[in-house]
Every structure is written in structure tokens, then in C-alpha cells.
Amino acid sequence: MADMEAFREAVTAWAAGGPGDAVPEAAALLSVRTVVLLEGPSDVAAVEALTGRRGRDLAAEGVCVLSMGGAMNVGRFARLLGPAGLGLRLTGLCDARERGYYARGFDAAGARHDFFVCAADLEEELIRALGPPRVGELVETEGDLRALRTFLSQPAQRGRTAEQQLRRFLGTKKGRKIHYGRVLVEALAPDAVPAPLKDLLATL
Structure with missing residues (x-):
């Protein structure tokens, strides 16, 4: 096991x-x-995109960015890796609705609450930071404008704000959220990084 990706898999x-x-x-x-x-x-794609923009190599710095496959798994990972397990420092980023999972998981592992909370989720934070018109431009650049227009024509999207529509669109196809996690972060102005993501990076 010679690299961080192999460590994550293990x-x-x-x-x-x-x-x-x-x-x-x-x-x-x-x-x-x-x-x-x-x-x-x-979330991993977004964090790695931001650190890459800032010229940082987290793996070389001894930081493992880990996808858990859902917030409900945080307790298991925290016990294995935190103070009660390997003794590593834990931090993280979660959606507001998943905050309780993180709090309980960190508590059970004897870890400090060094995690950061998005208002809804990270995609919503990024869309709000860029603004819907700019996100629409990026969708067009990435070749997804036709798919977006088809999505917006659905009756279920009527009455939703542009931010809500874009957020839902990103989750309509497998892999799209991962792709745009990187695309949206790379489009951010240096002073427009959402607070939860900025604060997380500042602690690493």
C-alpha cells in the first residue's frame, strides 16, 4: 500500500x-x-479542486480526504480513525440535515466537533456563491445545456427558485454531482469560496 488512494480503499x-x-x-x-x-x-471532488487551486497536496501533507458513502457511516469511521482508534485528528464537512450524525459520531469517538456545516448541502453553497446565471454558463460550457432545458421544462420544476432547480439538476444523472463539484469550485473567485469549505481548508 504505497499511496493515499490505496489507504482510502483499505x-x-x-x-x-x-x-x-x-x-x-x-x-x-x-x-x-x-x-x-x-x-x-x-464533496471529495470539491475539496480536492479547491486545494489544487491553492497549490496544496493534501496527501503529501498527511491529510486523507475520505468519502464515507453517506453521513450515517460517520460513527463507524470516526471510531476506527479517531482518538479511540488510530488516534488521528478528525474533521469534515456535512449537510445541515446530517449534522446530528456527525455530532454523535464524533462524540462516540472522543473527537472534537471540528467539522463544518453547509446550509443545505455543498452544491447549494457553490450555486449561491457563483449565482445561477454563472452556473448556467458553466452548464453550457460543459455541454449539458440541452439536458438542463429539458429538466427545467418538467412540471415539477415550476415554482422552484433557480438555485433549487440547479441543485436538483446536478443530482439527476450519476456522476454529474462529482463532475460539477470540481467545475463549480474551479470557477469560484478567490474571495467567493463558501464559508464551510473555506473554514475546512483553513484547518488543514
Whole structure:
């Protein structure tokens, strides 16, 4: 196990009940000091895009950015990796509705509440920071304008705000949220990074 991606895969397998004998050794070999617990891969894409823009290599800094496959899994990962497990520092980013999962999971692991909360979710934060017109331009640039127009023509979208419509659109196709997690972050002005994402990065 020579890289951070292999370490992430091993931790995920361990959290799912698989063998974890090699995980502590790998953590030491990679000098892992902090684990960023994120709900899903779109959050990982956004965090990695922002750190890349700022010229940082989190893996080289001993920071593991980890997708847990849902906020309900945070307790298991926190116990394995936090003070009661490998003794690593834990932080993270979550949706407002998932805050309770993070709080309980960090408490059970004996970890401080060093996680940051998005008002609805990270996509909503990014759409609000950029503004719907700019997000629409990015959708067109990425070749998804026709799909967006078809989506907006659906009766269910009537009465929703532009922000709500765009947020729902990003979740309508597998992989789209991951792709736009990176695209939206890369389009942000340096002073327009949403507070939860900016505050998370400042602690790493």
C-alpha cells in the first residue's frame, strides 16, 4: 500500500467489516495525521479542486480526504480513525440535515466537533456563491445545456427558485454531482469560496 488512494480503499473496506491489520502500518508509512470525513465523492471532488487551486497536496501533507458513502457511516469511521482508534485528528464537512450524525459520531469517538456545516448541502453553497446565471454558463460550457432545458421544462420544476432547480439538476444523472463539484469550485473567485469549505481548508 504505497499511496493515499490505496489507504482510502483499505479504510473503507475496514469500516465495512473487512480486515484492518494493514491500515495502522499504512497510516504510519504515509504519515497520515488528519482525516477529512465527507459524505460522498462530490464533496471529495470539491475539496480536492479547491486545494489544487491553492497549490496544496493534501496527501503529501498527511491529510486523507475520505468519502464515507453517506453521513450515517460517520460513527463507524470516526471510531476506527479517531482518538479511540488510530488516534488521528478528525474533521469534515456535512449537510445541515446530517449534522446530528456527525455530532454523535464524533462524540462516540472522543473527537472534537471540528467539522463544518453547509446550509443545505455543498452544491447549494457553490450555486449561491457563483449565482445561477454563472452556473448556467458553466452548464453550457460543459455541454449539458440541452439536458438542463429539458429538466427545467418538467412540471415539477415550476415554482422552484433557480438555485433549487440547479441543485436538483446536478443530482439527476450519476456522476454529474462529482463532475460539477470540481467545475463549480474551479470557477469560484478567490474571495467567493463558501464559508464551510473555506473554514475546512483553513484547518488543514
